[in-house]
Amino acid sequence: MDKSVPDPPITPEAEDLRTESLIKDREAIKRALDYYLAPPSQYTEKNRRPSTMYMIAPNMDTESLLAQACESLASASVMTSDFATNLIGPQRSTAMAIQQIIMLAELAVNRALDNVDPA
Template structure:
């Protein structure tokens, strides 16, 4: 009876071929380790540099807390009015979303007002 699939070849490898294969595997592992070290633990020259903030819109460092809170309160009041006006032109879910944003702004404004009262109770 003839077989459609031939028998696999007899393993004729010798010890030198096995040593060569082991050396190739070792070289591959070392290359993989170097690649992973390069991408996952980069050397210092490739490390990201610390971010330096832009000084274009810098708040003066000598401003007192009362002035900062007053400015934040005015900004939040303006944002609340803008979102209220914007919500007046919308309908449906978009209007509800904008009104929710306005409510969050109003809560932040109340918190800033309370902090401002704590700084200067008069």
């Protein structure tokens, strides 16, 4: 469909305003993308303070920490396995895969615990 009125000619002033607007838009887009897609350390590391709501005592020894992690992983493995028994199809496979990942992490923590305190 043809327009009945042609576009007005672009003046140098209008072109300058358009260029400035595009530059500002690009800068805003870059800031937004950097904020949402940049690595978290760029924006949050400066102001990051760890929460003290759930804090592990700083003087805890490595063996105790590994033993607690091992027990937590064992509990998570059992809970995931029990949960998977009530599922069918792909959801069951996903739950069993999660359980296997937890079990592998538990094995790694057990090995680290053995390395810290050999029997």
